[in-house]
Amino acid sequence: MFPYQTRFLGLMSSVCNFRFVTCMVKKDVIRTDRQHKYYKGREDNSHVTSLFDLLCTYALAHPDVSYCQGMCDLASPLLVVQVSLRLHSHS
Secondary structure: OOHHHHHHHHHHHHHHHHHHHHHHHHHHHOOOOOOOOOOOOOOOOHHHHHHHHHHHHHHHHOOOOOOOOOHHHHHHHHHHHHHHHHHHHOO
């Protein structure tokens, strides 16, 4: 195999992993805690987007762990509390 073929296969693997991760995360994020006032509203509200960004960043930065169903349920309350604490510390 030529070096450019190895690089190409690595790039294709990264693209496939990116698509897989973003698809899985999006499916879970749009269903997570939608009745909670922090996530209520449209799918593109900033809090839902923050949760999506957080989970995708973690999954892509840690490919050995990646993403699995249920990570939203763990990350969601942490994000709500973290933002709440940040807001209260500035007041």
